[in-house]
Amino acid sequence: AQSVAQPEDQVNVAEGNPLTVKCTYSVSGNPYLFWYVQYPNRGLQFLLKYITGDNLVKGSYGFEAEFNKSQTSFHLKKPSALVSDSALYFCAVRDRGYSSASKIIFGSGTRLSIRP
Amino acid sequence: GAVVSQHPSRVICKSGTSVKIECRSLDFQATTMFWYRQFPKQSLMLMATSNEGSKATYEQGVEKDKFLINHASLTLSTLTVTSAHPEDSSFYICSALLAGGPGRNEQFFGPGTRLTVL
Numbered sequence: 431a432q433s434v435a436q437p438e439d440q441v442n443v444a445e446g447n448p449l450t451v452k453c454t455y456s457v458s459g460n461p462y463l464f465w466y467v468q469y470p471n472r473g474l475q476f477l478l479k480y481i482t483g484d485n486l487v488k489g490s491y492g493f494e495a496e497f498n499k500s501q502t503s504f505h506l507k508k509p510s511a512l513v514s515d516s517a518l519y520f521c522a523v524r525d526r527g528y529s530s531a532s533k534i535i536f537g538s539g540t541r542l543s544i545r546p
Numbered sequence: 547g548a549v550v551s552q553h554p555s556r557v558i559c560k561s562g563t564s565v566k567i568e569c570r571s572l573d574f575q576a577t578t579m580f581w582y583r584q585f586p587k588q589s590l591m592l593m594a595t596s597n598e599g600s601k602a603t604y605e606q607g608v609e610k611d612k613f614l615i616n617h618a619s620l621t622l623s624t625l626t627v628t629s630a631h632p633e634d635s636s637f638y639i640c641s642a643l644l645a646g647g648p649g650r651n652e653q654f655f656g657p658g659t660r661l662t663v664l
Contacts, residue, residue, distance in 0.1 A: 466655075471637075471658070472657055472658065473552075473639050473655045473656050473657040473658040474590075474639065474655040475655075476654075476655075520590070533580075533592060533595070534580075534653055535592075536589045536590045537589060538588070538589045539587075539588070539589050541587075
């Protein structure tokens with residue numbers, strides 16, 4: 431069964447500093463990997479995804495993520511954090527099955543707090 | 547881009563009443579939609595997969611008679627919480643699947659519905 435883990439409940443970073451939000455996954459075969467962001471009382475906003483190709487994926491709002499197959503990780507990164515980046519971030523995985531009903535499994539979420 | 551809406555965004559009801567939440571794909575057709583539930587400070591838990599024209603597939607532990615799902619058209623799925631109780635209070639999020647071919651299907655999420663049962 432596929433699963434995804436976000437080991438940190440909260441990450442605190444000063445504005446202007448680089449940030450990393452960690453994610454590791456467990457699937458059979460090669461997965462599709464996603465990062466989503468959620469602001470208070472809002473739905474999920476898509477940030478980026480890894481399908482194939484370059485291990486470094488660039489997404490919305492200056493975020494990027496690095497797919498590391500040997501470490502089964504897909505950490506989210508940003509070179510310089512903004513206060514407006516403060517939100518709840520979810521890593522997610524979906525298997526590569528051809529079924530249209532392939533499920534997305536979400537990690538537990540990491541709350542990112544950027545202090546001015 | 548693909549947009550998914552939910553209505554209502556927020557609902558407060560009395561214990562014992564039923565509440566219907568709508569999920570619409572505004573600019574694409576979705577044969578498959580998903581319903582998630584999110585408790586405060588927790589992750590999204592998949593409740594069920596809604597298939598147009600057929601019965602929904604429920605995840606283990608989700609009561610199908612409690613959470614009625616109807617996917618009557620290619621752009622609308624509804625979730626009805628029957629005889630709601632305070633423990634049903636939660637944030638309900640739907641997503642719609644945009645079919646892009648083998649391995650390219652992508653889910654788009656609605657903004658969520660906050661249900662509070664008094």
